[in-house]
Amino acid sequence: MTTNHKNDTQIPWELIDTAPIPGQGTELQLFQREGEFSISILDGGVLMSTWAHQSEDALAQLPCAKIVNRNQPRVLIGGLGMGFTLAAALKTLGPEAKVVVAELVPGLIEWNRGTLGKYAGHPLQDPRTQVRVGDVAKVLREQRQAYDAILLDVDNGPHAITRKKNNWLYTTDGLTEAYRALRPEGILAIWSAGPDREFMQRLQKIGFKVKQVRVREHQNKGDLHAIWFAEREAW
Known part of the structure; x- marks a missing residue:
């Protein structure tokens, strides 16, 4: 991002x-x-x-608020970042929840366990957190109807800038895998640096009902990011 x-x-x-x-x-x-x-x-x-993470918080808050009362809700987060999305998810969810975080870069995980940990409140120490070192695309393919929510904050959204392979997540094939990995009425939330009408239509064609939200990066200041909330069932 x-x-x-x-x-x-x-x-x-x-x-x-x-x-x-x-x-x-x-x-x-x-x-x-x-x-x-x-x-x-x-x-x-x-x-x-560490200063600007309002949109990363929002990525988790709405989906997790909608699933918090489900039986043992399970969440997959693609991309650890600085831990703010994970922290927001854990804060919103109850004690029976489980959150799987898939992060490709081992060094980023170590930074969150050390120097950066206090800024998000050390979410990797929470017993509800499970860390998977590797590509979130692999995790998506492993199970069907496994998650109540999938939160993707990988690269820069649909237009990857750090790793070309990340583009697959936002293709029809990648989004179809995310759809299959969600439980009934599951929510796919995707962070992006900006809006993308074509991408929103792609989500709708797969069968998601989509809502786009615009969020500033810090206390209503800075860049205006986009988050898509896509559900398998109606809102």
Whole structure:
């Protein structure tokens, strides 16, 4: 996901660690400036920040609020990021829920277990959390009707910028796999840097009923992101 930093150009950013992206020949870079952290891709833009995560929170809040009263709800999150979507899901769900997080980059998981953990409230330490190291596409294919909600915050949405293979998730084939992995009345939520009418129509053709929400990245400021909430059944 792309985001902006606070408007403070006086204090320089310091590169404190890197993490290779498997199969890509490039890496994620972790930067620090005073009490703020950001993650960039090598030779690319800023992907995420500890300062701006309002849209990542929203990705989890609505779907999890709708499934919270189901029997032992199960959630799959594609993309750990800085842990804010996971934290929002856990905060919304009850004690019987289980949340599976699929993250491709092992180094990103380690950052969340260490330096970044406190910013989202250490959600990886929650006993309801299960971490899967690898591509969320593989997890989607493993089981049918396994999840009450699937939350995808992979790359930059339907137009991948960090890993070309991520585009598959947003194709008809990838979305069909997500549909099959959902339980009846399950919800697929997808984060994107911006709206995409063609992609919304693709979701509808597969059989989802789709609602698009626009969310600012931080306290009604910054970039205006898009989130699609797609249900197997009617709202």
